[in-house]
Amino acid sequence: MSARTASKEIFRVFWRLGWRAKRTRVFALLCLVPTAVLTAIKIVEVANPHFGTTAFDVFLRTMMAFYFQLFVPILAIFFGSSVINEELDNKTLVYLTTTPVPKIAIFLGKFMAHWLLCAVIIGGSLGLSFIIANFSALGTAAAWLDLAGYVGISWLALWSYCALFALLGTFMRKSILLGLFFAFGWEAVVQYFPGSTQKFTLIHYIKSLLPIQPADGGFLVFRLEPSSVAESLLMLLFIGALALVAAALIFKRKEYIISDSV
Amino acid sequence: MGDGVPVLQAEKLSKWYGNILGISDVSLEISGGIQGLLGPNGAGKSTFLKLASGQLKPSLGRLRIFGEEVFANPRLFARIGFCPEYDSFYAEMSGRQFIAFLAKLHGFSGAALQEKVAVSLQTVGLEERQESLIKTYSFGMRQRLRLAASILHEPELLMLDEPLRGVDPLWRIRIIKLIKDMARSGRTVIVSSHILPEIEAMTSDIILIHQGKIFAEGDIHYIRGLIDGHPHQIYIKCAAPRQLAEKMIGQEYVSGVVVDAAGGVTVSTSQRDRFYEALLHTIVERSLEVEEITSPDDNLQAIFDYLIGR
Numbered sequence: 178m179s180a181r182t183a184s185k186e187i188f189r190v191f192w193r194l195g196w197r198a199k200r201t202r203v204f205a206l207l208c209l210v211p212t213a214v215l216t217a218i219k220i221v222e223v224a225n226p227h228f229g230t231t232a233f234d235v236f237l238r239t240m241m242a243f244y245f246q247l248f249v250p251i252l253a254i255f256f257g258s259s260v261i262n263e264e265l266d267n268k269t270l271v272y273l274t275t276t277p278v279p280k281i282a283i284f285l286g287k288f289m290a291h292w293l294l295c296a297v298i299i300g301g302s303l304g305l306s307f308i309i310a311n312f313s314a315l316g317t318a319a320a321w322l323d324l325a326g327y328v329g330i331s332w333l334a335l336w337s338y339c340a341l342f343a344l345l346g347t348f349m350r351k352s353i354l355l356g357l358f359f360a361f362g363w364e365a366v367v368q369y370f371p372g373s374t375q376k377f378t379l380i381h382y383i384k385s386l387l388p389i390q391p392a393d394g395g396f397l398v399f400r401l402e403p404s405s406v407a408e409s410l411l412m413l414l415f416i417g418a419l420a421l422v423a424a425a426l427i428f429k430r431k432e433y434i435i436s437d438s439v
Numbered sequence: 440m441g442d443g444v445p446v447l448q449a450e451k452l453s454k455w456y457g458n459i460l461g462i463s464d465v466s467l468e469i470s471g472g473i474q475g476l477l478g479p480n481g482a483g484k485s486t487f488l489k490l491a492s493g494q495l496k497p498s499l500g501r502l503r504i505f506g507e508e509v510f511a512n513p514r515l516f517a518r519i520g521f522c523p524e525y526d527s528f529y530a531e532m533s534g535r536q537f538i539a540f541l542a543k544l545h546g547f548s549g550a551a552l553q554e555k556v557a558v559s560l561q562t563v564g565l566e567e568r569q570e571s572l573i574k575t576y577s578f579g580m581r582q583r584l585r586l587a588a589s590i591l592h593e594p595e596l597l598m599l600d601e602p603l604r605g606v607d608p609l610w611r612i613r614i615i616k617l618i619k620d621m622a623r624s625g626r627t628v629i630v631s632s633h634i635l636p637e638i639e640a641m642t643s644d645i646i647l648i649h650q651g652k653i654f655a656e657g658d659i660h661y662i663r664g665l666i667d668g669h670p671h672q673i674y675i676k677c678a679a680p681r682q683l684a685e686k687m688i689g690q691e692y693v694s695g696v697v698v699d700a701a702g703g704v705t706v707s708t709s710q711r712d713r714f715y716e717a718l719l720h721t722i723v724e725r726s727l728e729v730e731e732i733t734s735p736d737d738n739l740q741a742i743f744d745y746l747i748g749r
Contacts, residue, residue, distance in 0.1 A: 277514055429511060
């Protein structure tokens with residue numbers, strides 16, 4: 178069996194197992210909370226045309242913060258770091274590594290399954306929120322392009338975060354703690370530093386891609402000195418790919434001591 | 440192997456977990472048949488099998504299987520089957536899905552895949568429960584499923600870590616037969632256990648492992664001889680301990696008798712079978728009410744301690 182075919186099979190199995198997991202269902206429900214809130218606001222907006230704000234305005238000003246600064250990193254932490262850690266915690270790694278499949282193929286297959294699970298959960302909720310909030314403008318091509326842009330950026334953000342946390346998971350048993358510190362400590366603070374320091378965060382590049390600029394004065398863009406779209410895209414792709422290659426190579430060479438009995 | 444290369448060859452193999460010794464300076468060759476790896480819990484059996492199955496990297500020395508290094512060499516696993524000791528599974532899969540998944544990773548597809556899955560599940564008697572989720576299986580069924588996973592690709596070398604743990608007596612006999620059949624068909628089987636009779640039922644070739652070192656290897660009868668000379672201690676708690684002690688003192692197969700205040704008698708004997716026969720006779724003859732009969736040192740650890748002269 179070629180490494181590619183094996184990787185595809187591993188992807189298929191973990192994609193299916195992923196949906197059966199309680200964790201996935203909980204996160205999927207959690208990500209639908211903003212959608213429910215927007216639906217309520219939209220109903221009020223339609224019922225009362227003189228309501229102070231619109232659902233789409235709420236979507237732009239607050240929901241983006243929920244999706245890109247809360248849901249994306251949280252899902253990436255749990256799904257990314259569990260690519261390997263879950264196998265160690267459940268002591269199931271041995272079944273995969275005692276087959277004639279290269280370890281890199283095992284890692285990539287499972288990573289892609291976890292990334293796609295996150296992408297469907299976040300993309301689905303984000304897309305639904307957008308459609309509800311911007312329902313009256315859906316007749317225009319621009320609205321659909323905006324929608325594709327938001328969902329695409331969320332997938333790219335998940336790609337880089339998931340890869341980074343998968344890397345942590347290949348060499349740390351308690352990588353979730355470090356992941357939380359990175360996402361809600363380092364990223365949360367350093368993104369507001371002036372000058373080029375904020376470029377040492379992933380959220381800087383994500384925010385640079387979002388159609389909200391400093392002049393808007395929104396929650397997300399406090400002191401943002403955005404990078405160009407091309408640089409942001411390349412950096413997110415590059416960081417994700419680099420983390421993934423490093424994780425795959427570490428997984429290939431590292432021994433994992435599973436049992437406590439010797 | 441026909442080309443003279445041992446199936447498994449360890450040269451001065453050592454493994455430490457930080458400061459904790461796993462195994463030390465192990466050198467051995469295994470070529471064909473069933474090899475029993477016997478030792479008390481924590482002796483290093485599982486460490487050796489984890490090294491042999493490529494899960495661990497040697498700290499020192501070399502380990503080769505079919506002439507190739509094992510660690511980070513996935514190609515070898517087309518020829519190796521490994522049944523781990525852990526009771527771990529993808530609980531949301533059915534038994535069939537689990538075996539089919541592993542069969543696909545071994546490169547089987549189509550009719551061959553269906554056949555391999557069916558045969559391996561049938562071999563371990565799980566064909567009727569194959570569609571049930573693994574989390575609904577009993578411990579013994581999960582143990583058999585692990586065995587099915589290790590044999591599905593008909594490996595040339597099969598390594599089984601405590602394969603009879605938790606298996607009911609009927610399946611114990613069937614698994615022993617299966618292991619013997621595999622050896623008869625020209626495969627090499629390495630089985631670990633901390634229970635001597637389990638290993639004895641499968642093979643006479645054993646490796647005694649203790650505190651991370653190979654303590655003895657060879658024919659089981661030699662080891663049996665050593666073990667039979669081990670003075671066992673048997674504790675009997677009964678209503679009339681002095682009466683029992685009186686009967687035992689002076690018997691040629693009894694080397695010591697101690698009566699304690701709690702109504703117990705501790706007898707030392709190097710002829711366990713004769714002692715038990717006589718004990719049974721005494722109990723019946725004198726109508727003794729016996730609360731408890733235990734053998735505090737009737738375990739492999741005690742035997743090893745005796746053999747190494749502690």
